Amino acid sequence: MVNQVRIAIENAELGYRGASSETGVLSEVNLELREGEFVAAVGLNGAGKSTLLKTLCGILAPLKGRVLIHNKNILEFSALEIAKTIAIVLSGKIEGFNLSCFDLVAAGQMPYTNSFHQLKDEHLRKIEEALMQTELGPHRHKSLHELSDGLFQKALIAKALAQQSPVMLLDEPSAYLDYASKHRLFALLKELAEKQGKCILVSTHDLDLVQRYCRKVIVLANGTCEMLRIEETANNPGFRQIGGKFL
Amino acid sequence: MKRTYLIIFALLVLLFFAACLCSLFFGGSSALDTGTESGRFILYQIRIPKTLTAILSGASLSTAGLLLQVLFRNPLAGPYALGISSGASLMVALCMLALQGSALAVLSFAGRSVLILAALTGSVLVTTLLLLVSKRVNSSILLLLVGLMIAQICGALLGTMEYFADPSNLKAFVIWGLGSLSGTSTSDLPVFGTLVCLLLLSLLALLKPLNALLLGDDYAQNLGFHTPRIRFMIILVSSGLTGICTAFCGPIAFVGISIPILSRLVFKTSRQEIHLLASALMGSSLLLIADAVTHHVVQGSTLPVNVITTLIGAPLVLYTLFRTKQW
Numbered sequence: 308m309v310n311q312v313r314i315a316i317e318n319a320e321l322g323y324r325g326a327s328s329e330t331g332v333l334s335e336v337n338l339e340l341r342e343g344e345f346v347a348a349v350g351l352n353g354a355g356k357s358t359l360l361k362t363l364c365g366i367l368a369p370l371k372g373r374v375l376i377h378n379k380n381i382l383e384f385s386a387l388e389i390a391k392t393i394a395i396v397l398s399g400k401i402e403g404f405n406l407s408c409f410d411l412v413a414a415g416q417m418p419y420t421n422s423f424h425q426l427k428d429e430h431l432r433k434i435e436e437a438l439m440q441t442e443l444g445p446h447r448h449k450s451l452h453e454l455s456d457g458l459f460q461k462a463l464i465a466k467a468l469a470q471q472s473p474v475m476l477l478d479e480p481s482a483y484l485d486y487a488s489k490h491r492l493f494a495l496l497k498e499l500a501e502k503q504g505k506c507i508l509v510s511t512h513d514l515d516l517v518q519r520y521c522r523k524v525i526v527l528a529n530g531t532c533e534m535l536r537i538e539e540t541a542n543n544p545g546f547r548q549i550g551g552k553f554l
Numbered sequence: 555m556k557r558t559y560l561i562i563f564a565l566l567v568l569l570f571f572a573a574c575l576c577s578l579f580f581g582g583s584s585a586l587d588t589g590t591e592s593g594r595f596i597l598y599q600i601r602i603p604k605t606l607t608a609i610l611s612g613a614s615l616s617t618a619g620l621l622l623q624v625l626f627r628n629p630l631a632g633p634y635a636l637g638i639s640s641g642a643s644l645m646v647a648l649c650m651l652a653l654q655g656s657a658l659a660v661l662s663f664a665g666r667s668v669l670i671l672a673a674l675t676g677s678v679l680v681t682t683l684l685l686l687v688s689k690r691v692n693s694s695i696l697l698l699l700v701g702l703m704i705a706q707i708c709g710a711l712l713g714t715m716e717y718f719a720d721p722s723n724l725k726a727f728v729i730w731g732l733g734s735l736s737g738t739s740t741s742d743l744p745v746f747g748t749l750v751c752l753l754l755l756s757l758l759a760l761l762k763p764l765n766a767l768l769l770g771d772d773y774a775q776n777l778g779f780h781t782p783r784i785r786f787m788i789i790l791v792s793s794g795l796t797g798i799c800t801a802f803c804g805p806i807a808f809v810g811i812s813i814p815i816l817s818r819l820v821f822k823t824s825r826q827e828i829h830l831l832a833s834a835l836m837g838s839s840l841l842l843i844a845d846a847v848t849h850h851v852v853q854g855s856t857l858p859v860n861v862i863t864t865l866i867g868a869p870l871v872l873y874t875l876f877r878t879k880q881w
Contacts, residue, residue: 389776390777395772397770405821405823418777424765
């Protein structure tokens with residue numbers, strides 16, 4: 308059976324629009340992400356991993372070309388429709404304002420609650436589900452600054468799960484994690500892709516984890532990117548360049 | 555959980571009414587005697603307008619502070635600390651100076667409208683400037699320093715204007731510049747009250763986006779909100795509240811920054827609707843009490859209300875600064 312196409316970029320140039328100038332980061336981008344896939348985006352610092360992720364979820368507009376969701380241009384979707392389709396997990400901490408682990412996960416339900424973000428039974432059920440899947444139940448009442456880096460990352464993933472979106476984009480979720488937590492994180496993401504049919508894209512520097520858990524890799528090198536199957540990475544010059552002589 | 559909040563809210567409402575009575579009956583140098591003609595005059599023409607002014611400005615400044623803290627995602631943001639009140643004051647002072655000797659009296663309705671517009675312009679300008687700065691440097695300390703510098707610059711310009719001000723207007727000018735609750739007359743109150751109530755009501759539409767903004771701009775966008783539009787709305791409402799309040803009372807210190815901090819210490823929740831309500835109640839109460847206190851510290855004279863609000867607010871700000879991990 309052919310997987311349904313979830314999200315794609317066609318002939319795009321990605322980068323940032325300043326007031327008067329454009330800064331291109333990636334050009335000739337052609338990608339396609341499908342249901343049930345766990346894909347990693349790898350590249351040196353500054354190669355454009357975050358740019359790619361932010362473009363895919365509509366926060367950044369491509370300089371040229373277009374982003375498609377279900378064969379429809381992303382520009383035709385409202386912010387709310389995108390929220391229900393794509394959930395993001397960004398790098399960096401969220402702190403303060405008495406935010407608890409539960410509050411963060413509950414925010415994932417915002418696209419579905421009324422205009423006062425009133426949590427009714429059906430919303431609470433989804434939040435509980437997300438907390439269960441990420442084994443965060445015992446930590447729900449902890450405030451965010453009390454969570455370890457690993458648990459915080461899981462809380463962000465739980466937020467993305469509570470968002471009930473088929474696509475999840477994660478920006479360097481394994482940064483700052485200890486060795487065991489990194490493996491647990493990747494195993495969890497792989498399971499979500501395989502068992503729930505989520506389409507998951509992570510950017511990461513952990514090439515060994517990528518080779519172990521992902522079937523496909525997007526290699527960002529030399530101002531462009533290409534999608535490879537994991538078997539093809541061994542002989543790929545871009546991937547070898549990212550790994551240096553250590554791979 | 556919910557029940558403790560209800561109890562605390564009930565206590566806050568009690569405190570608020572107690573503070574109202576306190577301001578009405580002890581908010582002057584002499585005891586109030588409603589039995590006499592002059593006592594009734596004092597009550598209706600001086601005390602009640604002042605009490606209402608304290609309620610309105612306390613509520614608007616503390617909710618403005620809360621909005622700014624969410625907007626900048628910084629517990630140390632506030633209309634006074636960031637120089638927004640100063641920007642508004644400077645514009646008002648400019649207008650006062652321009653209106654001096656012109657046909658348009660400062661206290662007339664048209665004159666007041668011009669002053670309110672000027673204050674709004676000043677506060678929107680400063681907030682927008684700060685937002686541009688905060689996009690470039692993401693540091694609480696730097697943002698505060700920039701705010702402090704803006705306040706200093708406005709202060710210096712204000713001082714210069716005072717130097718050149720017409721001597722007959724100088725005293726009113728200086729008193730207004732120190733922040734005062736007694737400058738509003740009965741004729742100002744309907745305008746003041748309507749504007750503040752409208753702005754506070756418009757917050758109902760911003761509750762959910764405010765809660766989403768706690769996670770950051772990008773997350774809010776990804777949760778289905780048009781972030782630039784929301785930021786614009788928050789700037790407009792918070793500057794509006796600050797500007798209007800400054801037009802009537804001058805710059806009032808530390809209410810906007812300390813009350814939301816206090817609210818987060820009392821209510822351990824991230825729900826901004828609770829903090830908005832609590833801030834409005836606590837802000838009004840604080841100003842009412844501060845106003846009553848000003849009359850009784852030094853026998854026979856009245857301290858500026860900012861002395862009291864600063865003495866209460868500044869330690870809270872310091873406290874937050876030193877435990878930034880947990881705000």
